[in-house]
Amino acid sequence: MFSTFAIIITLLLLMSFAYRGYSVLILAPIMAMLAVFLSGDFLSSIPAYTDVFMGALSGFLLKFFPIFLLGALFGRLMADSGAATAIARTVVEKLGASKAILAVILVCAILTYGGVSLFVVAFAIYPIAKDLFKAADIPKRLIPAAIALGSFTFTMTALPGTPAIQNAIPIPYYNTNVFAAPILGIIGGTVMFIGGWLWLQSRAKKANAAGEGYGQHDEGDVGGVGAIKKESETLSTHHTSFTVAMIPLVLVIGLNALLTYAVFPSMDFSGLQTQFPDLNIAGSLGLWSIIISLVVACVVLIVLRIGHWNNLQKTINRGTYDSMLPIFNTASEVGYGAVIASLAGFLLIRDSILNLNPDNPLISEAVAMTTLAGITGSSSGGLSIALSTLGEDYLRMAVNAGIDPELMHRVAVMAAGGLDTLPHSGAVITLLAICGLTHKQSYLNVAMVTMVIPLVAVATVITLGTMFGSF
Numbered sequence: 001m002f003s004t005f006a007i008i009i010t011l012l013l014l015m016s017f018a019y020r021g022y023s024v025l026i027l028a029p030i031m032a033m034l035a036v037f038l039s040g041d042f043l044s045s046i047p048a049y050t051d052v053f054m055g056a057l058s059g060f061l062l063k064f065f066p067i068f069l070l071g072a073l074f075g076r077l078m079a080d081s082g083a084a085t086a087i088a089r090t091v092v093e094k095l096g097a098s099k100a101i102l103a104v105i106l107v108c109a110i111l112t113y114g115g116v117s118l119f120v121v122a123f124a125i126y127p128i129a130k131d132l133f134k135a136a137d138i139p140k141r142l143i144p145a146a147i148a149l150g151s152f153t154f155t156m157t158a159l160p161g162t163p164a165i166q167n168a169i170p171i172p173y174y175n176t177n178v179f180a181a182p183i184l185g186i187i188g189g190t191v192m193f194i195g196g197w198l199w200l201q202s203r204a205k206k207a208n209a210a211g212e213g214y215g216q217h218d219e220g221d222v223g224g225v226g227a228i229k230k231e232s233e234t235l236s237t238h239h240t241s242f243t244v245a246m247i248p249l250v251l252v253i254g255l256n257a258l259l260t261y262a263v264f265p266s267m268d269f270s271g272l273q274t275q276f277p278d279l280n281i282a283g284s285l286g287l288w289s290i291i292i293s294l295v296v297a298c299v300v301l302i303v304l305r306i307g308h309w310n311n312l313q314k315t316i317n318r319g320t321y322d323s324m325l326p327i328f329n330t331a332s333e334v335g336y337g338a339v340i341a342s343l344a345g346f347l348l349i350r351d352s353i354l355n356l357n358p359d360n361p362l363i364s365e366a367v368a369m370t371t372l373a374g375i376t377g378s379s380s381g382g383l384s385i386a387l388s389t390l391g392e393d394y395l396r397m398a399v400n401a402g403i404d405p406e407l408m409h410r411v412a413v414m415a416a417g418g419l420d421t422l423p424h425s426g427a428v429i430t431l432l433a434i435c436g437l438t439h440k441q442s443y444l445n446v447a448m449v450t451m452v453i454p455l456v457a458v459a460t461v462i463t464l465g466t467m468f469g470s471f
Contacts, residue, residue, distance in 0.1 A: 003345025006038035011375050014336070018377050019424030028332035029053055032339035039343050048339050056338030060331040060384060067168050067287065068327035069320065070294035074248070075117035076319030077298055081305045083245035084111055084124045090242040092132055100136040101146050101200050104129045105193070108150025114249025115163040115294060117322070118151040119430065126434050137213040138204050144435050145445035149196040152427060152450050157379070157417035158189035158410075158457065161253045163290050165330075169383050170412050173391035174398075174405035177260050177286035181410035183471045184461045188414055191457040196449035203445060217436065244304055248297040255296055259289040329426075330380045337372075337385030346389070354393055361397035362462045365390075365408060366415035370455070374419030377426055383416040404470035411465065414458045421450040 010031040017027050032053050033045040078084045088107040095103040104125065111121045129143050156164045160182035167178045174180075207213075264285050273281060302312065309315065340346055357363040368390060373382025387394075398408045421428050423439055432442060 003039040003343045004348055005345070006035045007340055007343060007345050007349065009038060010035040010340075015375050015377065015424055018426070021429070024329045024332050024376075024381075028336040032336045035340060035343060039345065048342070052339050052342055053335035055335075056388060057331040057335040060334040060388075061327065063172055063287070064165065064168065064330075065327060066291050067163075067165055067294070068330075069323040070291060070298065071115060071163065071165065072117055072323035072326070073316065073319035074115050074252075074294050074298050074301075075120035076315055076322055077301050078111070078114075078116045078245075078248065079120050079124050080310070080315040080318075081245075081301060081308070082240040083248065083301065083305075084116060084120070085128075086240040086242055086245040087111060087249075088125055088128050092128060097132055097135040100129075100132040100138055101142065101204060102197060103132060104143070104146040105150040105197060105200075108147055109155045109193075110249065112151045112164070113155040113159055113162055113253070114246075115252040115297065116249075118156070118427065120322075121151050122147055122431050122434050130435075134214045137208075139207045139212055140214050140217055140435070141437060141441045142200055142203060142207075142445060144431050144437060144442045145196075145200055145449050147435075148421070148428075148431060148446050149193075149200070149449040152421060153196065153417060153454055154189035154192040154457075157413045157454070158185045158192060160185045161256055163252055163256065163294065165326075166379050166383060166413050166416055168287060168290055169380060170387060170391075170409040171286035172280060172283035173387045174395060174409045175280070175282035176406050176409040178256060178290060179260055180406035181404070181461075181465070181470045184407065184465055185410050185414075187464065188410070188457040188461045191460055192449075192454050195453040195456065199448055199453065200445065240305070240308075247304065248301040251297045251300060252293050256289045256293040259292060260286065264289070326380075330378065330384055333376050333378065333381035334384045334388055337389055340385075341389040350390065350393070353390070354397070358397075359401065360462075360466060361394055361401060361403065362407065362411050362465060364397075365394050366411055366418075366458055366462060369412050369415035370418035370420075370458075373416045374422050377420065377422060377424045379416040379420035382420060383412060386416075387412065403465075407465045407470035410470075411458065411462060414454065414461060418451055418455045418458060421446060 013034075014027055014031045018024060029049055033049050036045045036048045087110055091107045091110070092103045095106070107125055107128070108121050111124075112118055125147060126143070129147060130140070133140055133143055155162055157166055160179040162178060170176060170180075171178070269281050273279060302309075341350075353368050354361075354364055356367055365386075368386045369383055371382075372386045373379045376382045376385065394408060394412075395405060398405055423443060428443070428446060431446075432438065435442070
């Protein structure tokens, strides 16, 4: 009883302090040790940190550090080369101001699906979105929702092949790859895209009918992010063509698919398995595909822009540093989850979740993923905690129920992208700060396109998957 109470208290505290801007790097270990202390096992608090917490943290780094590092580096290269801006301006020019909302959504979707970090996208696209919405006289308060729809939803969790870290996390647990359940992913992604777009269009029409335009806004520094925005806008002054800008993005997805479906299946890994007997080949191939694709894309982008970099060394260093905070934040949340899972009270919580619908683990899995993502304010954090503590159980339940692990993979990732954007979410707070807006002004529309509609998409995929299996 005390152990369960301790878990609930520390989860609420974690959520509360995260909303107030305290770093998860310090919050997670403190809350983990507090949970052990409140459970009555006072002497185990320090060992729970040094052994359980740090063991889980290092295990997560062991699996996913290369993807965080390469993803951040690729995003920084795309931004500083001018490639991200070239893609954005081309799409905007083709669609025009009359389709401002669609243009912003598509630009963000193209960049994030190609592997560019959502934070890099937000910084790069906001100045363009601001001018576009002003020209179309669409309320500025809708900009965060448009950016979030294109960056935080279907390209992050649903579309097959997306190199987002959320899509990579389930791979070693389910022995899948980033293209898991591709058609269902496309269907879910379509629900998110069309549903979100129609919602924002309806809000813009309603505002227009009420006589509300772009509005009067102080476009100065808001939320203390002016220095970051200014630094992020120091892109290459050399023009980058749309074709050249698209090559690295196409490489990330195309090479990943080639390795996943053609190259790796034709290779014999028996010698490798002999050399590394503890290596999980099936659970590693999907990660190797992403790593190779990102490395090649980074190298190609650097070569394509040789002679046009303002400071390539600075770009590479910044890309490297950009990866540190996200991965250590997520790894710290995984460490917290591991400590919680070691407590006796977690057995009651685990059994309650797993028994939500014993005949269909997809429902239980979706509830677990989206609940933990909501508590941590992070889709990758919630997904990591849930899979590190319940992944083996879900795989066993799926096998027993005859459910394809690929379907489990896709539902897990999409569900994690449901409640991850509650008001305390770091991504939401950062996005609103970039746009110079408040929760009161913009959060309702952000919540609709990043939580309500994505959860409808998850329910759609679960229903279709239950009826017809994985496809």
